[in-house]
């Protein structure tokens with residue numbers, strides 16, 4: 245019964261996952277617009293909890309501000325970034341807060357690797373002509389992979405921008421992932437305890453009322469004594 249109650253949204257929802265840390269970056273970066281500014285939630289209109297916050301709800305409503313410290317700007321128009329998610333996750337898509345103009349990301353490919361050196365990479369998804377941002381406030385675009393991958397290491401390979409000779413830029417990156425089993429177990433346990441507690445309250449309430457009636461005299465006496473002491 246408890247697990248049946250969990251089926252609808254809780255178990256089917258996906259969560260937003262932090263892109264983790266960069267292990268390599270062949271794109272380079274500008275001083276005031278480092279790569280970290282696209283990985284650390286800087287400039288986002290609301291924070292998220294990696295692995296917990298609902299992906300679709302969050303990316304539909306959250307924007308990324310532009311300006312120094314909020315977005316990443318490279319030194320090369322194409323190249324790759326190798327990311328360490330910090331653990332194994334089943335990623336099924338990503339969210340990109342893209343800039344507008346010639347520096348915007350246009351085409352890119354996602355690879356996964358079994359090791360941190362990316363000695364062998366496997367293509368997971370490729371996207372072309374992705375939408376540019378909206379100037380001063382960048383909206384997220386959610387892009388879904390045709391199939392998910394259980395991985396820790398992800399490469400973002402940018403293969404084209406919208407025309408700039410030596411720079412590409414975006415505001416933030418986040419992955420879409422299925423919740424970790426441990427999270428689901430905790431959720432199930434929490435809901436199970438909630439159901440159990442409410443059933444216990446429903447059963448025990450009449451018994452408690454009877455007990456209160458049976459012992460009303462000494463209980464009231466004690467309460468009065470206590471009140472007087474407080475005064």
Ligand SMILES: [Ca+2]
Nearest residue numbers: 281286314415
């Ligand atoms: Ca940012």
